[in-house]
Amino acid sequence: MIRLFQLLVLAITLGTPATCQLDKWAKAAGLKYFGTAVDNPALNNQGYMKIARDTDEFGSITPANGQKWSNTESSQGRFSYGSGDAIANIAKQTGQLLRCHTLVWYNQLPGWVSSSYSKDQMQRIIATHIQNVAGHYKGQCYAWDVVNEAVEDDGKMRQNPMYKAMGIDYITHSFKIAAQTDPTAKLYYNDFNIERCCNAKINATYDMIKTVKAAGARIDGIGMQGHSRVGKSPSKKELKDTMAKFSQVVDELAYTEIDIRHLKLPASAADNQQQAKDYLEVVGACLEAPKCVGITVWDFTDQYSWIPGQYSGEGEACLWDRSYNKKPAYSSIVSLLQSAATAGLRSATSSPTAAVTARADATAEVVVVTTLATVLARA
Ligand code: G3I
DSSP states (O other): OHHHHHHHHHHHHHOOGGGOOHHHHHHHTTOSEEEEEEOGGGTTOHHHHHHHTOTTTOSEEEESSTTSHHHHOSBTTBOOOHHHHHHHHHHHHHOOEEEEEEEEESSSOOGGGGSOOOHHHHHHHHHHHHHHHHHHTTTTOSEEEEEEOOBOTTSSBOOOHHHHHHTTHHHHHHHHHHHHHOTTSEEEEEESSOSSSOOHHHHHHHHHHHHHHHTTOOOOEEEEOOEEETTSSOOHHHHHHHHHHHTTTOSEEEEEEEEEEBSSSSOOHHHHHHHHHHHHHHHHHHHHSTTEEEEEESOSBGGGOSHHHHSTTOBOOSSBOTTOOBOHHHHHHHHHHHHHHHHTSSOOOSOHHHHHHHHHHHHHHHHHHHHHHHHHHHO
């Protein structure tokens, strides 16, 4: 009986799988981070912030809206950083990485940028925007999504105001200015529908990255957003095939905006099991792709998910529900990360000491929980 009590205390001290956290295990499994998007309306929600700031849970945060053009330069030459800083300051306080998002995007673009400009004018507009915004956050961003969503699903370049003025040169120009402005940030191209191998958009993205790099720009990474639907999301194989292709042209890959939404609500228990499987395909693919550095969920709770606002009748796409209960997907991901950590699938990315500790924790935790379960089953 005393032994059982000791095991219980040990298990509570080390944590059980249900309380284990995402980033802690992602790092032990060899990823750089497990992150989340955070949007400004959530900042005064204490329950939300307790989880968002938990560095065992999330090693990286991304401002969902705060750094976008409409928030940072809504009128030409007048810059404001309040919304972006509010999120960036969290990372400063907690030590979480900051994935900065996004400098040049056709959406959430202030009206004045959408006028008709000459190539020279647009070149100056982009340079001024990036120099100011990336300059303001210089040294704070682990990565910048420099250009977002430049390619259409059919593989053609998106006819946005920047493209209309400059052609594909706007992408080269944006990456060059970003590299000059914040040389230590990893520079990413970020897009959706480039996860499942291999469609016209993936092929066009691959070609575009090669063209832009050949023109002298540095692109370090490709961000695959990963907004998908339960039961219809890509398999691990399809995801890995895409990453194998993209690995030929960049040094880093990341899933930058993962959420997997149900198409009918409320989701049943079986639907949530399927959602867990779908999430596992993504996490498994990242773990098995050597260049995949991390996974970001596009918010962690259904309370602040963008999905219902955009897709009426769909949602419940996140790892926590609206009441902050963890879903099956959460524990499945933690279990997979734990297995990868204990199997040594990749080298742990935290400092050697921390990695060893994390691995020791991992082993201890699995052993303890297994032992405890056995003991309790016999009791
Ligand atoms: O700021 C206004 C507020 O003043 C107003 O009262 C309110 C009324 O609806 O709208 C607010 O703006 C909203 C904004 O988010 C800030 O919350 C917009 O309506 C809303 O459309 C906007 O949605 C954002 C969306 O990008 C815009 O396309 C989502 O929050 C954001 O999560 C989403 O994120 C994008 C990524 O940046 C790029 N990849 C796709 C992803 C999902 O669309």
